């Protein structure tokens with residue numbers, strides 16, 4: 473029954489693959505010691521992802537600043553890695569702002585985005601010299617008031633409504649943009665216009681290149697008003713691959729509703745493979761020619777003395793973490809089973825976008841006691857249910873093809889979950905503990921782990 477079922481083998485970081493092969497006993501010990509699902513984090517990998525983006529900027533001779541979009545993961549270790557690698561952080565709340573400062577990021581390296589930001593957050597930003605991406609004329613008015621109260625100059629980016637995504641609720645439309653420029657021009661003692669920003673949905677390089685072209689031209693109009701914007705912020709949305717091209721293509725052609733528990737269907741999935749990801753996608757944006765221009769974006773930026781700012785979230789977390797659930801038991805349902813784990817689908821956020829996190833989880837079987845009979849190794853399909861009383865709480869609706877039947881005490885390792893999957897929707901529903909985050913270092917003679925922050929444990 474398992475031979476031609478759709479699979480989506482995950483890409484694993486080789487060092488993490490070796491860690492789970494050689495140190496399965498340690499992972500089992502941690503899972504039972506914490507008695508909860510676990511998120512294992514690898515900040516060294518984050519630093520390597522940062523370096524790849526920086527190399528691209530250097531190769532294309534573009535002055536650039538990377539701001540890690542903090543909402544993609546709440547862990548402290550990544551904010552600290554951002555501070556250590558000297559990049560900035562993009563935040564959207566006072567809580568995230570505080571976390572960034574605590575991690576050692578200077579206020580001047582913090583970018584603040586989000587719509588109609590609370591005045592408290594604006595005040596925090598102005599006091600700490602952070603860069604505020606302003607989303608509306610009303611907000612800009614409030615920022616002028618805050619700047620006056622604080623007796624300080626507010627550093628401003630104007631966020632543009634994407635020319636090709638007019639239904640977005642973010643950004644200033646062309647008319648509001650002109651009013652905002654006029655406000656900047658008439659409030660020079662409280663507002664310093666440092667540049668223009670945008671953040672697009674989707675993962676297209678050319679769309680970002682085109683919008684950057686629009687932003688470069690808008691900078692020129694601002695300069696005509698004797699303002700001095702020097703930055704184009706192209707936001708985030710750098711694609712990431714979770715699976716190989718051929719596997720993702722095969723999966724999409726093969727899977728059918730009856731490959732999912734309850735014949736569940738989904739409107740769409742994250743593109744689990746993209747031909748152009750991360751730093752490579754940045755390169756495509758820089759070497760692309762914006763619509764209506766005649767030269768690559770990188771050339772225009774250099775010519776006009778503009779620096780590029782980018783806000784990757786997910787792409788900096790590529791291969792920077794995975795999630796461990798413990799199987800509590802398995803129910804046979806005829807031609808497949810339901811494995812129930814010790815957590816909920818609130819910890820695999822894709823479910824909350826009415827979608828599913830598709831890369832195959834890895835089964836790490838419990839160590840076999842010498843007194844026990846060896847386990848049968850026959851292929852077995854199972855979906856994965858959460859430990860709650862909700863029918864809809866499925867960690868994986870798909871009937872995953874395992875090499876053998878999972879059993880109580882086995883572990884399911886969900887790959888590459890650091891970007892958005894871990895905590896954006898986590899909930900202590902049913903008083904179940906929130907998964908602790910453990911930072912794992914693999915650069916020494918043996919792996920070492922430490923707790924990222926204890927406050928995520930329920931009741932702590």
Ligand SMILES: *Cc1c(COP(=O)(O)O)cnc(C)c1O
Nearest residue numbers: 541671708709710783784785786
């Ligand atoms: C969420 C967000 C990002 C990060 O997006 P990714 O897809 O994780 O790269 C960057 N900028 C803004 C304004 C955002 O809202």
